[in-house]
Amino acid sequence: MTRPDVETIVDPMDAEKHPMSRFLREDRMPHIWCSSCGLGTTLTCFIMATVESGIDPKDMAVVSGIGCTGRVAGYLNFDSFHTTHGRAIPFATGLTLANPKLKVVVYSGDGDLVAIGGNHFIHAARRNMDILCVCVNNFTYGMTGGQAGPTTPITAKATTAPYGSFEYPFNIPYLAVASGANYVARWTALHMRRLKNSFQEALNKKGFRVIEIISPCPTAYSRKNRLGTGLDVLKYYHANSVIQHGADPRDANIEMGGKLVVGKFLDIDRPSYRDYVTENIAKQVGGR
Amino acid sequence: MGEDKRVLTGEHFLNGDHASAEGAMAAGCKFFGGYPITPSSEIAERMSERLPEVGGIYVQMEDELASMNAILGAAWGGWKSMTCTSGPGFSLMMENLGLGIVLETPTVLVNIQRGGPSTGLPTLVGQADMMQARWGSHGDYEIIALAPSSPQEMFDHTYKAFALSEQFRVPVLVMSDECVGHMTEKVIIPPADELPVYPRRYTKKKPGEYLPFEVTKDGIPDMVKAGDGYNIHITGLTHDDRGYPVINAEAQDVMVRHLMDKINNNRDKIIEVEEIDIEGADAVIVSYGISSRTCYRALDMAREAGLKVGMYRLVTVWPFPEQQIRDLAKKVKALVMVELNFGQIYYEVERCACGNAATYLVPHAGGDIHDPAEIVAVLKEAVK
Amino acid sequence: MEFWRKPLDADQVKVPHGQIYVIKERCKGCSFCVEYCPRDVLELSDEFNKKGYHPPVAARQEDCVACGLCELICPEFAIYAELIEDEEEATQKPEV
Numbered sequence: 001m002t003r004p005d006v007e008t009i010v011d012p013m014d015a016e017k018h019p020m021s022r023f024l025r026e027d028r029m030p031h032i033w034c035s036s037c038g039l040g041t042t043l044t045c046f047i048m049a050t051v052e053s054g055i056d057p058k059d060m061a062v063v064s065g066i067g068c069t070g071r072v073a074g075y076l077n078f079d080s081f082h083t084t085h086g087r088a089i090p091f092a093t094g095l096t097l098a099n100p101k102l103k104v105v106v107y108s109g110d111g112d113l114v115a116i117g118g119n120h121f122i123h124a125a126r127r128n129m130d131i132l133c134v135c136v137n138n139f140t141y142g143m144t145g146g147q148a149g150p151t152t153p154i155t156a157k158a159t160t161a162p163y164g165s166f167e168y169p170f171n172i173p174y175l176a177v178a179s180g181a182n183y184v185a186r187w188t189a190l191h192m193r194r195l196k197n198s199f200q201e202a203l204n205k206k207g208f209r210v211i212e213i214i215s216p217c218p219t220a221y222s223r224k225n226r227l228g229t230g231l232d233v234l235k236y237y238h239a240n241s242v243i244q245h246g247a248d249p250r251d252a253n254i255e256m257g258g259k260l261v262v263g264k265f266l267d268i269d270r271p272s273y274r275d276y277v278t279e280n281i282a283k284q285v286g287g288r
Numbered sequence: 289m290g291e292d293k294r295v296l297t298g299e300h301f302l303n304g305d306h307a308s309a310e311g312a313m314a315a316g317c318k319f320f321g322g323y324p325i326t327p328s329s330e331i332a333e334r335m336s337e338r339l340p341e342v343g344g345i346y347v348q349m350e351d352e353l354a355s356m357n358a359i360l361g362a363a364w365g366g367w368k369s370m371t372c373t374s375g376p377g378f379s380l381m382m383e384n385l386g387l388g389i390v391l392e393t394p395t396v397l398v399n400i401q402r403g404g405p406s407t408g409l410p411t412l413v414g415q416a417d418m419m420q421a422r423w424g425s426h427g428d429y430e431i432i433a434l435a436p437s438s439p440q441e442m443f444d445h446t447y448k449a450f451a452l453s454e455q456f457r458v459p460v461l462v463m464s465d466e467c468v469g470h471m472t473e474k475v476i477i478p479p480a481d482e483l484p485v486y487p488r489r490y491t492k493k494k495p496g497e498y499l500p501f502e503v504t505k506d507g508i509p510d511m512v513k514a515g516d517g518y519n520i521h522i523t524g525l526t527h528d529d530r531g532y533p534v535i536n537a538e539a540q541d542v543m544v545r546h547l548m549d550k551i552n553n554n555r556d557k558i559i560e561v562e563e564i565d566i567e568g569a570d571a572v573i574v575s576y577g578i579s580s581r582t583c584y585r586a587l588d589m590a591r592e593a594g595l596k597v598g599m600y601r602l603v604t605v606w607p608f609p610e611q612q613i614r615d616l617a618k619k620v621k622a623l624v625m626v627e628l629n630f631g632q633i634y635y636e637v638e639r640c641a642c643g644n645a646a647t648y649l650v651p652h653a654g655g656d657i658h659d660p661a662e663i664v665a666v667l668k669e670a671v672k
Numbered sequence: 673m674e675f676w677r678k679p680l681d682a683d684q685v686k687v688p689h690g691q692i693y694v695i696k697e698r699c700k701g702c703s704f705c706v707e708y709c710p711r712d713v714l715e716l717s718d719e720f721n722k723k724g725y726h727p728p729v730a731a732r733q734e735d736c737v738a739c740g741l742c743e744l745i746c747p748e749f750a751i752y753a754e755l756i757e758d759e760e761e762a763t764q765k766p767e768v
Contacts, residue, residue: 018695020752021749027532030697031748034700035725036703036704036747039747040746041747044744057519058516059515063361074521079520082523082525082533083357083524084387087353090321090354090355090357090361091360092361093321093347093358094321094363098345098361098362098367098369101515102515119351120354123349123350192745231704231707234704281340282340
């Protein structure tokens, strides 16, 4: 039997035949992310989840901050907003409150969300805003060249930590759970189908949902710490991830060379801001 | 919902902050994201009570940075939004005021100025943020700023600020001060049919045809909101008509010129001043906000002393009425600037006078208003 | 697969076949698809694309079952597989 070869698409115009093409801004592809960066993988999972959840693309709104992950807004073919560093969450707050029909997703990186945006992260979680917060954690400020950040593991090197970082890093699931989120999960870029399922679950929930995705940064973080290419890092995730649904997030610290606890840490249904705050006030105003 | 609650028609005895909140309500504001700071907290307090009556939402954000962004987000969600603050918060809002300007987002920011710099005099008046209003955010841009001088004007100017922000797709500043914010005076609010909600300039184009920053005939792009299927992408990076980032000098030239032309080409529609006894005057006071109230008294005293003086009160401080001051300087001997700072708008006046009139400044560090006698003393000098 | 005996209903279950499509100029040669294809269908080719990367080719196209993993894992949106509807088509070269 003749073996049909891989159908190679050479004409860039035919790129639009890719099944996910209608969710991408084809006029801005190819994207700027490096070879073997995990961001594109997180994006395919997100798009697949959006399709399978049956959400009307008109109702999706993506808000991102500054950084490599922040560029996600520029490639997704939804109403997308590329705001200032750290301020995606408050912008998303205004957006979701003004238009509750929208499924608002904040898609940003570790530095953007828990360093400069840290205050907004914990308050949006506290308020249980209707926002799905996707935090792609590559342990560094990739876009600006690989500086240390609030999630850089102890002893990891970075351009601003030439002797290694010795600051205690944030444990993002722990932070999210403690601040009051409704749904907290962590996956790596390798756990594609589980990540897609998490996205789907989260998209259909209310309140503040956090999905942390551990992803390789081959150009900055991996090079500085001699971790190899993105593929080598994925193999590391494969060998060292431990899926523990319902684990205590306190046990999910990330250490250099250590295990990565992944899974769904929390899935509750505390009433969201709109359901609780706005409704309680509306009841009283109606009564006047 | 709650249209009957939008406009608080009637004769009221309101403090400036509350009047400003009512002005915002009358303009159709539905979202307030703010942070308490003296002397603007009363606006927040009033909005937290009034907004639920019209189905709006008040959120006390965690800081001023969040506030500025939340109001931009709410605007893109389709609502009219505002925030209020004072000096320290104003500084925090600067970066994201720039974002609002570049995204061409209609929203309103009220600054009840107090003594500065830094924590300064939280409960006492100042007018030293005026240049910051124009130049505070990094980069080149133009802005609209109004300066109310009474609670009635707090109502009127806040109401107007919303209309201007929609008309020119730009954040509009209301630069008030602690005296005007905290004084209580009669405020007359007309019936609702005399205070229509200025409609947002939503595009009539279909998805696929619409570009978020494509200028229309009057030089200003039409607006959309998220959720209408336009799949817009907007960014704080320098961008083109489509809203996509374009990182080169040509795109920068086009975008920045547009941001400036939008305001500069429409100066005649934006600039508003009040002229008092300008004809035949030897010296003219230039002032705004609470200082202009002091100047009314100073004018009376000066006239009693036989001086021929008038006042040019700035209702819009930015864009600055350059041409008007240029023309005025040719007709009078002197221009006397009265403001609660050590010279901010004064330098604009001096610049535009081009040496055709002598320019004087009656400065004040803030914390109190001018003594009218001080102003009269300078007027006496000026008319010589 | 050599440790599992053949399932009892193997002759009743129709194993799907997939046709792989590669958008050559988008590939950045990360090898994720090659490494993680569960049927080991792919290999990096010897030829270069314009950026100097080696895009993947199917070494064992007939093993592709259109599971969709390559589409999901590719960070560049450069590869996908389509389910071939009819068994007979698996023997014919698909039209461009």
